[in-house]
Amino acid sequence: MNILRYLLSATLLPASYAAADATSYSTNYPTNYPVTLTNCGVEISVASAPERTVTVGQSATEILYSLGLADRVNGTSVWFNPVLPQFAEANEAIERIANDDPSFEAVVNKRPDLVAVQYEWHVGPTGSVATREQFHELGINTYIMPADCDTKDNSTGGDGTRTAAFSTDSIYKGITELAQIYDVQDAGEALVADLIDREARAIELASSLDLPEDLSAAFWFSSTDLGVSPFVAGQLGAPGYMMDKLGIRNVIESDEEWPTVGWESIARADPDVLVIAHMDRRRFPADDIEAKREFLRSDPVTSEMSAVKNNRIVEMNAHAMSATMRTIYGLETLAEALSTMAFDQ
Numbered sequence: 001m002n003i004l005r006y007l008l009s010a011t012l013l014p015a016s017y018a019a020a021d022a023t024s025y026s027t028n029y030p031t032n033y034p035v036t037l038t039n040c041g042v043e044i045s046v047a048s049a050p051e052r053t054v055t056v057g058q059s060a061t062e063i064l065y066s067l068g069l070a071d072r073v074n075g076t077s078v079w080f081n082p083v084l085p086q087f088a089e090a091n092e093a094i095e096r097i098a099n100d101d102p103s104f105e106a107v108v109n110k111r112p113d114l115v116a117v118q119y120e121w122h123v124g125p126t127g128s129v130a131t132r133e134q135f136h137e138l139g140i141n142t143y144i145m146p147a148d149c150d151t152k153d154n155s156t157g158g159d160g161t162r163t164a165a166f167s168t169d170s171i172y173k174g175i176t177e178l179a180q181i182y183d184v185q186d187a188g189e190a191l192v193a194d195l196i197d198r199e200a201r202a203i204e205l206a207s208s209l210d211l212p213e214d215l216s217a218a219f220w221f222s223s224t225d226l227g228v229s230p231f232v233a234g235q236l237g238a239p240g241y242m243m244d245k246l247g248i249r250n251v252i253e254s255d256e257e258w259p260t261v262g263w264e265s266i267a268r269a270d271p272d273v274l275v276i277a278h279m280d281r282r283r284f285p286a287d288d289i290e291a292k293r294e295f296l297r298s299d300p301v302t303s304e305m306s307a308v309k310n311n312r313i314v315e316m317n318a319h320a321m322s323a324t325m326r327t328i329y330g331l332e333t334l335a336e337a338l339s340t341m342a343f344d345q
Contacts, residue, residue, distance in 0.1 A: 031183035040149035050113035057118020059324035077102040104130040147323035159257035162236030217273040223286035229260040279318035
């Protein structure tokens, strides 16, 4: 695998500074405030390292924790899975404003300097929490994780449409920019290095396996009800990245992030492997992993699929299926699951 390269934005670091790999994320450039950068099409200026941060989205929360900034987070929201084990104690001490979308008032009442956001639709032009302008009018900065807007058009509605394939470069970009905003470059460099290493090891594991050349898969996130067309992963999002890196063909040919596709169509494509999302959220009946499994076993269409009949079903944290730091954990999960499977049936 070629070492991933990410050229740091000139708005953050001197033009002479370029990162060829994780080891080049030098700490010789402490933050020179104010930091001004363009984030998801909006220019923001941060006058000093934020002391109080509210997160809207688990990705932003866990990245800040990973950067050693739990003491700067005073409210979290939008959770799919339990927090990473190493942050359980710190997370317990921080108020969870909401499991799902928080209200604008609940966020503002925490008096944040910065609101760090996973999905643009939470604070975009028609934000489900508020618009960026509403926060900015109150002197509260907003930062959206680049993975949700780089190579993605969120104006199409729903979960948006990818204009190009998701790359983990956008994850490393978000980590690096947040490290610069909070002046914790050492932590950012270490986190990026760890993720690059884990990514390479997962790909190496899959490459060592004797997998079929035409191996195919589908990712099922959830459904508004069991039996209706499920939300499955399109070609260009985080699951598409996992499949591409591990040499797997996605049977879903849409560029939408999470299109709905009928089970009859999926069964006709007959993927060799099904990856199903495990989550704590219970917005829809199919959020429950056991409900997913029971449906797959009992439905007359899905029960005849090769992946179901041969028990080639992989459980993956829902959060890993979004474009987040945990996508690399998902890559590991899938590679390890493939190493236990037989494909000679």
